[in-house]
Amino acid sequence: MIKRDECLKSLVSKIANDEIVVAAYTTAFELDAIRPSPYNFISSGAMGLTSSHALGFALAWPNRRIILLDGDGSLLMNLGSLVTNANAAPKNLIHFVFENGTYEANGGHPIPGQDSVNFAGMADSAGYNNCHEIFDIAGFESSIGSILQEEGPTFVTLKCETGEKYPQDYRYMHSAEIRKKFAEAVKDF
Amino acid sequence: MSEKLTGSLIIQAVKESGVKTVLTVPDKTTADGLLRPFSADGDLRHVRTCKEDETIGISAALSYAGQRSLILIQYTGLLYSMNAIRAVAVEYQSPICFMVGLLGKEPGVLPTESKRFGVRIIQPILDTMGIANHVIETDDDIEKITPAINNAYETSSPVAMLIGRPPLAS
Numbered sequence: 117m118i119k120r121d122e123c124l125k126s127l128v129s130k131i132a133n134d135e136i137v138v139a140a141y142t143t144a145f146e147l148d149a150i151r152p153s154p155y156n157f158i159s160s161g162a163m164g165l166t167s168s169h170a171l172g173f174a175l176a177w178p179n180r181r182i183i184l185l186d187g188d189g190s191l192l193m194n195l196g197s198l199v200t201n202a203n204a205a206p207k208n209l210i211h212f213v214f215e216n217g218t219y220e221a222n223g224g225h226p227i228p229g230q231d232s233v234n235f236a237g238m239a240d241s242a243g244y245n246n247c248h249e250i251f252d253i254a255g256f257e258s259s260i261g262s263i264l265q266e267e268g269p270t271f272v273t274l275k276c277e278t279g280e281k282y283p284q285d286y287r288y289m290h291s292a293e294i295r296k297k298f299a300e301a302v303k304d305f
Numbered sequence: 306m307s308e309k310l311t312g313s314l315i316i317q318a319v320k321e322s323g324v325k326t327v328l329t330v331p332d333k334t335t336a337d338g339l340l341r342p343f344s345a346d347g348d349l350r351h352v353r354t355c356k357e358d359e360t361i362g363i364s365a366a367l368s369y370a371g372q373r374s375l376i377l378i379q380y381t382g383l384l385y386s387m388n389a390i391r392a393v394a395v396e397y398q399s400p401i402c403f404m405v406g407l408l409g410k411e412p413g414v415l416p417t418e419s420k421r422f423g424v425r426i427i428q429p430i431l432d433t434m435g436i437a438n439h440v441i442e443t444d445d446d447i448e449k450i451t452p453a454i455n456n457a458y459e460t461s462s463p464v465a466m467l468i469g470r471p472p473l474a475s
Contacts, residue, residue, distance in 0.1 A: 161392025165362035172366020175350070196355025204352055295397060302369055
């Protein structure tokens with residue numbers, strides 16, 4: 117199992133300061149603590165839309181890599197987006213799914229198919245260009261460099277568990293201020 | 306007063322507003338008169354989606370890049386997407402432009418007076434959510450489209466254009 121915050125720390129050390137990272141809920145809180153940045157787009161308000169927001173960014177800026185940090189519960193709420201995204205085929209999209217088997221933001225209850233669902237397999241069937249499944253931080257460290265260089269859309273399941281606890285400010289997550297910061301940061305892209 | 310609705314004139318009005326991307330889930334009312342020509346239009350990027358709420362995330366993201374888009378769906382899909390509309394379009398004040406086929410609405414009958422329950426409730430729901438809406442029933446209504454889309458982007462707010470009869474394919 118990968119500690120999610122360890123994985124995030126490793127990932128952000130390998131991407132540029134002005135790279136857009138789209139994240140959902142608990143992962144978004146951790147991302148914002150580990151990488152405070154106006155280029156973090158927090159997908160909130162309607163669970164599941166993270167993968168659709170990321171597709172929009174990927175289409176809008178085809179010459180910029182878009183890092184999508186999805187959750188397993190979030191993706192289950194928008195499974196069709198696997199097919200939509202694969203069909204749109206943005207070469208600049210890397211779709212990570214942190215799979216901890218629970219609806220973590222909603223009480224930690226198990227997702228349907230907790231022990232059986234194969235997200236990378238579904239992404240592969242949907243038509244993603246590259247699909248990976250990573251089980252530990254050593255595997256992540258050894259493969260992330262080449263994964264980041266792949267021509268997308270790329271899909272990566274990260275079998276994870278919660279690491280350290282980070283602050284969760286839902287008021288800020290839903291605020292106009294956070295979206296205004298992002299809009300200001302990307303206005304000259 | 307015109308008694309017809311011409312698809313090509315609607316498309317022209319959409320393009321005049323600066324829309325470059327069309328996000329769709331098929332709808333029988335608009336399938337031939339709008340969706341088919343939209344999908345064949347080389348000036349537009351067409352993204353086929355599996356479910357209507359996806360379009361709201363994609364459209365909102367495109368707007369951060371200053372790129373205008375139109376969502377073409379059926380009223381049933383609008384109803385399906387209510388939470389995404391509530392959050393992303395209304396509470397987060399995003400310029401989301403819907404063109405919505407009112408499947409089964411009787412020509413010449415106001416949507417709120419339709420015999421179809423699903424059609425009858427659309428405008429009251431939009432009004433309750435504070436979403437500007439316009440009925441596009443005949444060619445005389447097409448002049449509402451470009452200003453409606455322009456206003457949505459200028460004020461960063463959603464708008465719904467309700468297609469009241471199947472547009473003619475040519």
